[in-house]
Amino acid sequence: MNLLLLEESDFVSDARVVISGRRLSHVTDIHQASIGDTLRVGRVNGLMGAGVIQVLDTHQMVLDVTLTETPPVSLPLTVLLSLPRPKMLKRSLQTMTAMGVKRIVLMNSYRVEKSFWQSPWLAENKLREQLVLGLEQARDTLLPEVVFEKRFKPFVEDRLPAMLQGKRGLVAHPGDSGRYCPRQLTEEIVLAIGPEGGFIPYEVEKLEACGFERIHLGSRILRVENAIPVLISKLFD
Amino acid sequence: MNLLLLEESDFVSDARVVISGRRLSHVTDIHQASIGDTLRVGRVNGLMGAGVIQVLDTHQMVLDVTLTETPPVSLPLTVLLSLPRPKMLKRSLQTMTAMGVKRIVLMNSYRVEKSFWQSPWLAENKLREQLVLGLEQARDTLLPEVVFEKRFKPFVEDRLPAMLQGKRGLVAHPGDSGRYCPRQLTEEIVLAIGPEGGFIPYEVEKLEACGFERIHLGSRILRVENAIPVLISKLFD
DSSP: OOSEEEOGGGEEETTEEEEOHHHHHIIIIISOOOTTOEEEEEETTSOEEEEEEEEEOSSOEEEEEEEEEOOOOOOSEEEEEEOOOHHHHHHHHHHHHHHTOOEEEEEOOTTSOGGGGGOGGGSHHHHHHHHHHHHHHHTOOOOOEEEEEOOHHHIIIIIHHHHHTTSEEEEEOOSSSSEEOOOSOOSOEEEEEOOTTOOOHHHHHHHHHTTOEEEEOOSSOOOHHHHHHHHHHHHTO | OOSEEEOGGGEEETTEEEEOHHHHHHHHHTSOOOTTOEEEEEETTSOEEEEEEEEEOSSOEEEEEEEEEOOOOOOSEEEEEEOOOHHHHHHHHHHHHHHTOOEEEEEOOTTSOGGGGGOGGGSHHHHHHHHHHHHHHHTOOOOOEEEEEOOHHHIIIIIHHHHHTTSEEEEEOOSSSSEEOOOSOOSOEEEEEOOTTOOOHHHHHHHHHTTOEEEEOOSSOOOHHHHHHHHHHHHTO
């Protein structure tokens, strides 16, 4: 936790917050902070700054906060991620959030196991926990938006064209076809990432028909959890 | 498993292997392969090619193999990784191996918890399991070399200067000092990566005294498991 993220409900006045639970434990156990210490804080979807510990006991921590800094810039990127298995979903959400992605579409594709859609980790509060961990890691405050698209064809045919309007669509697909991942882009990108095993040819063709370009990362095939940071760091260097 | 990695002990003749255990289960359960199917195979530290299934039952699989392709190129990179917690170590080893790193030094630093050095995952056969998973993922056959350096100062003072000879040393260290991670390098690199919480200033200074340059990845602080693929994909684009 490189930033203590403050929820609206933590504020008892404009400049004072009261913290308990997981964040209190982290500050006492990991940071081993004391009264008078200054912590880096940020308000969800708001400014960042410093918080000075006024009260600290086993039940609560009271901080006086000064919030003046804007959060780091976001990436001009929407990720369409084929729903990964729950453990990988959690890590992927944290990674994307930490790297500055603000629009995430969790979508279905042929090789997504149906059971993944039943995961308790898709509940709104569970998803939000992962996003918060990503923000705390990267010192950011802007929560990404996460959308579900449980049916591939209606999504790609009916909603994706509007989402792609004015943006460049890229579909990451291992293999000889397509070009090597472009680098240091500045335009708005919509990046589609397949499940373990990849998109099936029909899906790549549907995305191409919608205007997406095929890209790859060379002959080494990476797991989704590594492909995400590698693709993002090449696209927006 | 995008490549079936063949051990020396699998070969019953130059062109025939017998497989059992984990790999057999994977081929039957995940790939759902049958007699006559062709699998992508590679000999540990040797050539890659195709294997045709001759026999397949619950106990064993017999393949006739033709090995003619060289494995993908390795990175001109040695990674000095501060020993991460066991779960992250496993993932980091797989990631580095999948991305083509062939020399890995697991080293101590101040913020490495002493207990991490007691992990059963540091046993030679356990480490090798992770490397094999990385090779199978990326379709490579060349096992990385993994070395332990359990004491920071003697390592950096006595052995690192020779290791750095003719190479460029970079130490990834978040913060305002140092330059942004360089890209598309072609020279031999030795890259030092700190533990969660980073190197302490003394350690960065010792590495700098040895000839290392400080680099960073911007204001967003990434977890080690993400910093590894991001650094590698920027350095060797």
